[in-house]
Amino acid sequence: MTIKISGMITNDDDAPIYRDWLGMDVVSPKDVTDNLPDDGSDVDVEINSYGGEVDPAAEIYTALRSYKATSPPKLPVRPIQRRQSSLWLGMWCKSRPQLS
Numbered sequence: 001m002t003i004k005i006s007g008m009i010t011n012d013d014d015a016p017i018y019r020d021w022l023g024m025d026v027v028s029p030k031d032v033t034d035n036l037p038d039d040g041s042d043v044d045v046e047i048n049s050y051g052g053e054v055d056p057a058a059e060i061y062t063a064l065r066s067y068k069a070t071s072p073p074k075l076p077v078r079p080i081q082r083r084q085s086s087l088w089l090g091m092w093c094k095s096r097p098q099l100s
Contacts (some may be wrong), residue, residue, distance in 0.1 A: 009052030029059035
């Protein structure tokens with residue numbers, strides 16, 4: 001399963017305002033946690049974000065970090081991934097232990 005994190009990273013309360021009223025592409029912690037499989041199957045994370053709020057990014061990082069998968073995720077590198085909140089998420093994938 002692939003979880004796509006694209007657009008601005010924002011909190012759960014503001015995400016509907018950005019999406020519905022302003023038509024922006026955003027992702028919130030709830031978007032990610034709602035898409036994590038219940039069975040512990042493998043997850044790939046595709047980050048194509050220009051950044052956003054650090055606290056929601058840290059929540060996403062924590063949710064992904066605590067997710068118990070059988071193998072480490074694949075993280076495609078995108079040139080737009082430069083901001084603090086995107087880097088939090090990138091650190092998660094790089095810090096996961098490699099299973100042999």
